[in-house]
Amino acid sequence: MKRLQGKVAVVTGGARGIGRVIVETFVNEGAQMVFSLDVIESQFESPNVRHVVLDVTNREQITAFVETVKKEFKQIHVLVNNAGITRDALIQKMDEAMWDHVINVNLKGVFNLTQAIAPIMMENREGSIINISSVVGEYGNIGQTNYAASKAGVIGMTYTWAKEFTRKGAAVRTNAIAPGYIETEMMETVSAKVIESICKKNPLGRLGKPQEIANAVLFLASDEASYVNGHVLSVNGGLRL
Numbered sequence: 177m178k179r180l181q182g183k184v185a186v187v188t189g190g191a192r193g194i195g196r197v198i199v200e201t202f203v204n205e206g207a208q209m210v211f212s213l214d215v216i217e218s219q220f221e222s223p224n225v226r227h228v229v230l231d232v233t234n235r236e237q238i239t240a241f242v243e244t245v246k247k248e249f250k251q252i253h254v255l256v257n258n259a260g261i262t263r264d265a266l267i268q269k270m271d272e273a274m275w276d277h278v279i280n281v282n283l284k285g286v287f288n289l290t291q292a293i294a295p296i297m298m299e300n301r302e303g304s305i306i307n308i309s310s311v312v313g314e315y316g317n318i319g320q321t322n323y324a325a326s327k328a329g330v331i332g333m334t335y336t337w338a339k340e341f342t343r344k345g346a347a348v349r350t351n352a353i354a355p356g357y358i359e360t361e362m363m364e365t366v367s368a369k370v371i372e373s374i375c376k377k378n379p380l381g382r383l384g385k386p387q388e389i390a391n392a393v394l395f396l397a398s399d400e401a402s403y404v405n406g407h408v409l410s411v412n413g414g415l416r417l
């Protein structure tokens with residue numbers, strides 16, 4: 177039996193990077209349908225994937241999307257809030273637009289999708305929400321005031337929803353994953369020198385791979401994690417040890 181057999185899932189930022197690998201992993205694990213939401217088109221073709229061009233900051237688009245899915249499938253079993261961006265600068269050089277953009281996508285985007293989808297899960301009394309935070313949300317990072325605030329905020333929402341969505345016996349679990357530094361296009365803005373020093377500090381001596389995050393997401397999405405709720409799983413090779 178595959179771990180997501182017959183499940184309906186929504187993954188934001190699913191066109192590339194970690195999100196794309198999550199989508200592929202869900203399909204390989206038997207998901208009936210994976211909705212991959214992104215502002216860009218995806219090249220990944222499968223009868224079990226539907227790509228929807230959608231901006232997580234656009235509440236009208238989200239409402240229309242959720243209504244359509246609800247009519248056709250009745251249930252959404254898994255929501256992965258993965259879409260995220262960076263606009264880095266030291267605080268002195270971080271203008272308001274940089275702050276607003278990162279908070280809108282990384283924090284409010286998670287609020288928007290969850291507010292629209294959690295009621296469906298609550299109605300059906302089951303579901304798994306996985307929020308992608310970051311090691312930067314746990315411990316901070318120079319030049320990432322906006323990103324750290326957004327990712328720490330995601331952890332706060334995770335703890336809140338782990339309590340809020342399990343009231344009256346509903347088994348809607350909410351967890352977060354805090355990846356360390358992962359080999360995706362997001363890391364292309366980081367210099368080779370900084371990457372070398374990140375790897376030196378890491379007990380495993382390397383960056384993580386998108387599949388290593390997708391494996392953790394799969395665990396939290398599946399029934400194997402049926403008693404895991406309100407947890408932040410650090411997947412960072414031991415970076416902080």
Ligand code: NDP
Pocket residue numbers: 188189190191192193194195213214215216230231232233257258259260261281285308309310311354355356357358359360361362363
């Ligand atoms: P990528 O930049 O590779 O992919 C993110 C995807 O999200 C892109 O396709 C992007 O589109 C899309 N996206 C951006 N804005 C929106 C929006 N408003 N609505 C819908 N989709 C959007 O990122 P990663 O795969 O590296 O990161 C995935 C998640 O993991 C993010 O939340 C990130 O913060 C987190 N993370 C990543 C780490 C890493 O080292 N890579 C470390 C820790 C956490 P576009 O191409 O247009 O930007």
